Amino acid sequence: MTETSHDADGTDAVDRVLAHAESRTTALSFGAAQALQDAATTTGGDTDGEQWDREERAALRRVPGLSTELEDVTEVEYRQLRLENVVLVGVHPQGATEDAENSLRELAALAETAGAVVLDGVLQRRPHPDPATYVGRGKAEELKGIVAAVGADTVIADTELAPSQRRALEDVVKVKVIDRTTVILDIFSQHAKSREGKAQVELAQLEYLLPRLRGWGDSMSRQAGGQVGAGGAGMGSRGPGETKIELDRRRIRTRMAMLRRQIRDFAPARDAKRAERKRNTIPSVAIAGYTNAGKSSLLNRLTSAGVLVENALFATLDATVRRAEAADGRVYTLTDTVGFVRNLPHQLVEAFRSTLEEVADADILLHVVDASHPDPAAQLATVRDVIGEVGARDTTEIVVFNKADLVDADTRLVLRGLAPNSYFVSSRTGEGIEELRAAVEAALPLPAVEVHALVPYDRGDLVSAAHESGHIVSQAHEEGGTALHAYVSERLAAELAPFLLA
Numbered sequence: 001m002t003e004t005s006h007d008a009d010g011t012d013a014v015d016r017v018l019a020h021a022e023s024r025t026t027a028l029s030f031g032a033a034q035a036l037q038d039a040a041t042t043t044g045g046d047t048d049g050e051q052w053d054r055e056e057r058a059a060l061r062r063v064p065g066l067s068t069e070l071e072d073v074t075e076v077e078y079r080q081l082r083l084e085n086v087v088l089v090g091v092h093p094q095g096a097t098e099d100a101e102n103s104l105r106e107l108a109a110l111a112e113t114a115g116a117v118v119l120d121g122v123l124q125r126r127p128h129p130d131p132a133t134y135v136g137r138g139k140a141e142e143l144k145g146i147v148a149a150v151g152a153d154t155v156i157a158d159t160e161l162a163p164s165q166r167r168a169l170e171d172v173v174k175v176k177v178i179d180r181t182t183v184i185l186d187i188f189s190q191h192a193k194s195r196e197g198k199a200q201v202e203l204a205q206l207e208y209l210l211p212r213l214r215g216w217g218d219s220m221s222r223q224a225g226g227q228v229g230a231g232g233a234g235m236g237s238r239g240p241g242e243t244k245i246e247l248d249r250r251r252i253r254t255r256m257a258m259l260r261r262q263i264r265d266f267a268p269a270r271d272a273k274r275a276e277r278k279r280n281t282i283p284s285v286a287i288a289g290y291t292n293a294g295k296s297s298l299l300n301r302l303t304s305a306g307v308l309v310e311n312a313l314f315a316t317l318d319a320t321v322r323r324a325e326a327a328d329g330r331v332y333t334l335t336d337t338v339g340f341v342r343n344l345p346h347q348l349v350e351a352f353r354s355t356l357e358e359v360a361d362a363d364i365l366l367h368v369v370d371a372s373h374p375d376p377a378a379q380l381a382t383v384r385d386v387i388g389e390v391g392a393r394d395t396t397e398i399v400v401f402n403k404a405d406l407v408d409a410d411t412r413l414v415l416r417g418l419a420p421n422s423y424f425v426s427s428r429t430g431e432g433i434e435e436l437r438a439a440v441e442a443a444l445p446l447p448a449v450e451v452h453a454l455v456p457y458d459r460g461d462l463v464s465a466a467h468e469s470g471h472i473v474s475q476a477h478e479e480g481g482t483a484l485h486a487y488v489s490e491r492l493a494a495e496l497a498p499f500l501l502a
């Protein structure tokens, strides 16, 4: 512990780390989770397009004890996650207070989305997290008091805890301790709908779990260090013995291999669809952005697609592809994608790589940012990081500040500074949607081949094909047929070959 100034009554003042003392008195005093909107602004959410599976979502509740695989693997804790009354805890270095508070508010939103009631949130200022207990030992004791006082049954740390940290902290606070990664994985597993999505999430969960089998982390690190059996204190003293753990570990590995195979097996179908779109040179637009930014709402606005919109994080996990038509008659696709969040567990980025590759493959990236979010710059950066990671850095990006109905002129000015060539829209009111649509259409790539042709009147099919997939520069009806100046795909150019004008 570094900050050791004391105030008059001898208690740590600066180091009154588990800050927010006043906020402890009442439940939910932590404040609204900021990644979510407040109730006042969510009313009217029903108007953000038709929402076909909202009811279905509400009706889907996990039933305890019905999990299929691995149910006798006692350490598969994520399946037993029943988040209820939670206290959040974070550690931040000096000068990063605001950022830490935003992060903790977002963690609150994540916890609520996962089904928990957030009773309190506390932050400790400290140059580095304690390697043993995450918060300092003394603060862990304080945290124990808070947990008991508010009647919490779970502590969520705003980080990814090392297995040993989690256990040590659990030993002090005497309730279940989980971390941000676990919560995100839990939300993903609640929301995954398609078979592919489910497999991806389960794989990510198992990957996260594997080094966290109780006791296993310890024994493995000893083995790795070549000191098997050395000391031995604590080894096998917690959880099941080595044999059971070995067994669980093997079963998890087998399961993971199966999931990887499954996910690979989905690839051909998706690749085929993508290849088909490419062959027809249908341009694609991917809608990406931070979770809850309004990606699905925007897709609904642009295409009336009926995608689920929810004031919840990670409402969308499956990529939804919709057909749209430009003013010049050209067809293109719009894809809704899974949202991003800061510290998105790398296991998820890995597991969703195939889905994210849809983003990498798109001709245009509609990067949606929630204009009303407290830290839109961080949203932009987070999303761009992930986009870079899946290799879409060079894709044309159009930044869209959504929820413009919630921000004033001053905020717009600030936002404009973050992304000069951006668009302000409101999926709710429709403001700016037409301008955005025009911008997207203008940015669509032109088909590869420029043609001047005279198409006989009995080949009207070629003319309509040019309208649907090509870009018409000019068209005139002449004696011998339709004179066409257009940009078309190579395939259509081949069909037009007999009628080309020199």
Ligand SMILES: Nc1nc2c(ncn2[C@@H]2O[C@H](COP(=O)(O)OP(=O)(O)OP(=O)(O)O)[C@@H](O)[C@H]2O)c(=O)[nH]1
Binding pocket: 037, 041, 042, 044, 045, 046, 048, 289, 290, 291, 292, 293, 294, 295, 296, 297, 298, 308, 309, 310, 311, 312, 313, 314, 315, 316, 317, 338, 339, 340, 402, 403, 404, 405, 406, 425, 426, 427, 428, 429
């Ligand atoms: N006020 C306002 N609210 C909006 C607007 N667009 C979306 N929302 C609300 O924002 C919330 C999130 O919208 P979604 O479209 O589900 O967001 P998303 O980006 O698809 O979120 P995930 O799929 O969860 O990542 C919902 O409550 C919407 O009603 C807008 O333009 N104005």
Ligand SMILES: [Mg+2]
Binding pocket: 295, 296, 297, 308, 309, 315, 316
């Ligand atoms: Mg969505």
